[in-house]
Amino acid sequence: MGCEKRATSHLHPYDEAIVFFSLEQSDLSHLGAEMTVEIGKEHEKYTFDKPAVLPSPGYAALPITCNKVDRPYAVMQIGLGPKYKSEWV
Numbered sequence: 001m002g003c004e005k006r007a008t009s010h011l012h013p014y015d016e017a018i019v020f021f022s023l024e025q026s027d028l029s030h031l032g033a034e035m036t037v038e039i040g041k042e043h044e045k046y047t048f049d050k051p052a053v054l055p056s057p058g059y060a061a062l063p064i065t066c067n068k069v070d071r072p073y074a075v076m077q078i079g080l081g082p083k084y085k086s087e088w089v
Contacts, residue, residue, distance in 0.1 A: 010088045014081030015057045018064075022051055023072040032071035037064050060089060 020035060022028045034049040040059045047067070064075075 010062060010086045011058070011060055012056075012079060012081065012086055014079060014085075015055070016080060017078045018054045018056060019076045019078065020048075020052050020054075021074055021076070023074055030071075032069065032073040033066055034068040035064060036067055038062065 018037075020031060020033075022031055024030065024032060029050065031049055031051050034047065035052075036045055036047045037054060038045055038060075039054075039056070046054075049068075
């Protein structure tokens with residue numbers, strides 16, 4: 001299990017949230033992985049190893065890199081628009 005790094009970013013014409021969460025029911029506070037997300041035109045990097053919700057109000061939030069995996073985790077994207085739409089930039 002891991003993440004695939006893409007060379008480009010994408011944008012949605014609506015706000016979205018990306019949710020990273022643990023699948024280990026005995027310890028939901030430990031993500032089980034170390035992730036790095038690049039956000040915005042400047043590709044500002046954020047690294048985390050705990051469950052997180054990353055709001056993405058109109059800016060690019062890729063690539064997502066999985067640096068280390070200790071146990072299974074999940075990622076969910078929540079788009080706040082009536083219909084999916086994306087543009088690669």
